[in-house]
Amino acid sequence: MRITATTRSPGAALAVLAGAQFTVMLATSIVNVALPQIRDGIGLSDSGTTWVVNAYGLAFGALLLAGGRAADLLGRRRVLLAGLAVLGAASLAAGLATSSPVLIAARALQGLGAAAIAPAALALVMDLFPPGPGRGRALGVWGAVSGAGGAAGVLLGGALTQARGWQWIFFAVAIGTVLVLVGAVISVPRAPVPAPVPVPANATAQAPVTGSGRFDLPGTATVTLALTALVWGLTTARRSGWTDATVLGAFAVTGVLLTAFVLVERRHPNPLLPPHLFRAGRVTVGNALMALLGSVWIALFFFLPLYQQQVLGSGPLVTGLGQLPLAAANMLGSTLAPRISRHIGATATVTAALLTEAAGLLWLSRISAHGSYAADLLGPGILIGLGLSIAFVQLTALSVEGVAPQDAGLAGGLVNTSRQVGGAIGLAVLATLAGTATAHAAVHQPQLEALTAGYRIAFGVCAAVLLATAALAPLLTRRTVTGPSEAGRGPAPQPAADGRH
Incomplete structure (x- = not known):
């Protein structure tokens, strides 16, 4: 029900x-x-x-x-x-x-x-x-x-x-x-716990219908430990470096556990990540783009306060107040996102949003060690807030679109996982790049200029990632609906050529 x-x-x-x-x-x-x-x-x-x-x-x-x-x-x-x-x-x-x-x-x-x-x-x-x-x-x-x-x-x-x-x-x-x-x-x-969903006559062992039944404890344990090892390795790499033995060991453990997870999922009658989930709607592409967006999102809110406090000399309260224009733009963009999508289509909306956010980050990549909030952060923050919010709303919607009701919680967990894991990877890589740039600049520049050089590199790479993500957005027009995920729901409407839905 x-x-x-x-x-x-x-x-x-x-x-x-x-x-x-x-x-x-x-x-x-x-x-x-x-x-x-x-x-x-x-x-x-x-x-x-x-x-x-x-x-x-x-x-x-x-x-x-x-x-x-x-x-x-x-x-x-x-x-x-x-x-x-x-x-x-x-x-x-x-x-x-x-x-x-x-x-x-x-x-x-x-x-x-x-x-x-x-x-x-x-x-x-x-x-x-x-x-x-x-x-x-x-x-x-x-x-x-x-x-x-x-x-x-x-x-x-x-x-x-x-x-x-x-x-x-x-x-x-x-x-x-x-x-x-x-x-x-x-x-x-x-609401009641979802009732068992009848298995269609054409369902196979490789595409079981889920939504109720026995919890996939082996799959849950292996993927949880794998994600823990991955995120731990990435966060440790920011401090110890990518070649540290502990970091490499964490990544090796991640690989072994992910392999075990795939093997477990192939044999479990009710797998944690059923294959048909990735054939529903735009789940696969939506999650891939959300991971890329997350890699920029978390890094952005890591570096911005650091620049405000370490370079511009702002205190905690002033740093927080500086986030208000970005937050206001974020709320406005989230409100406008559904309307924009109805007029120009989902794919065009995501693409425009990513390009808007990339423009804000390119602007940020020009920050100065002797700048000011009004000159260096206010304008980029508004662009970033608008682009980030619209892209987030649309990718969230697309990542759960076409998913059967009994899989909605899993789809929601998956899109959040994509954002979090993408963010952990992005922050680890960008922190390393920024730290390296700062170390090189510190040889012949004062501390503030060296720190700013690192932040400029981080924001510039973020912009490049978003431009690449925008280039991949047309893949969202490929909406797939197959088999058990849509069992009992009837045929789903196909998107128009421009990606509207």
């Missing part, structure tokens, strides 16, 4: 689900500005400070697929509520932490809760709003709060750290999560 808009007023439920996504993004970004204060307040080493960020990212990125499949099998509302409870409790524990092991463990638990919330909430949005303009508007709201949550994290983190101390950044997440949890209990409709 699908939840429909007629089951209960969808507006309140959408507001709560958007609030859940907001808390996930808030928990992701709120620590960035406060890291120096956290390090001094709790006595962290440099590597310990890094793990305040990495522990969350590792758990979040590695467990998203498991969270998405758990939502499909156990019930999306149930998994959403459990994830909110874990995130709230972990945030409270982080704020009360007096030692680095407790803080880092609490951050990992925050990531676990977020990995349950994000795919479950997105799947519930897809349930509430069937394909059409209503779903487009709902995903526009989803994209707006995603961008607003990231910017609010930087702003709120700076304000709370400066006014009340770093502990309050975690208390704020805990309070917000409890409010969303109460709202979800009241407003999000109950």
Whole structure:
């Protein structure tokens, strides 16, 4: 049974689900500005400070697929509520932490809760709003709060750290999560766990129908450990270098575990990632482009605050306030994305958005060591906010389009995983490039000029990645619908030549 808009007023439920996504993004970004204060307040080493960020990212990125499949099998509302409870409790524990092991463990638990919330909430949005303009508007709201949550994290983190101390950044997440949890209990409709889907007569062992049944524990374990090893290796490479034995060992373990995952999936009757999922709609291309977008997204919000604080000399609060124009442009773009897509088509919308964001990053690649916020960051931030939000909304929609209802949670987990893993890879590579450029420049330039040279390289490479992504966007016109994923749903409409849908 699908939840429909007629089951209960969808507006309140959408507001709560958007609030859940907001808390996930808030928990992701709120620590960035406060890291120096956290390090001094709790006595962290440099590597310990890094793990305040990495522990969350590792758990979040590695467990998203498991969270998405758990939502499909156990019930999306149930998994959403459990994830909110874990995130709230972990945030409270982080704020009360007096030692680095407790803080880092609490951050990992925050990531676990977020990995349950994000795919479950997105799947519930897809349930509430069937394909059409209503779903487009709902995903526009989803994209707006995603961008607003990231910017609010930087702003709120700076304000709370400066006014009340770093502990309050975690208390704020805990309070917000409890409010969303109460709202979800009241407003999000109950729905039964998806019933078993009959296997069509022409289904084969290589393309099983999923959506219920036994949880793929071996597949979940191998892919979760593989993603953990990959993200850990990438984050370690930023500090120790790509040729470090530990980093190479992590990548080797990743390869072995991914091979084991493929072998397990071929034999499991109800695999975590069923092959038919990648033959539905635009799942494969949409996720590939989302990974490329993620590689730029996470790096952008890593380097921008560093430039503001280390080069321009801004404090935490001023750095947070500097994110407001970008956040406003992000919210505007998310609102406009469905309308633009209806007029010019999905492919043209994604392409234009990526080119707009690339233009902003090219502008950023001209920053000066003696510049100013108004001259160097304001204009690029608006372009980036518009392009990023429109591309995010459209790629999210395309990555779950055509997926059978019983696979919606998994599809939501997959697109979030693509963004997170792409972001981890992109940040590791770009941090290495920026660090190398800074080291070379420091030989014959003052420190500020050397740092700026590294940031310029990072922003320039980000722009190049987006230009390449835009060149691949026409592949989105190839919409495939086959077999079990669409069983019982009838033929799907084919896209027009220009990629409209």
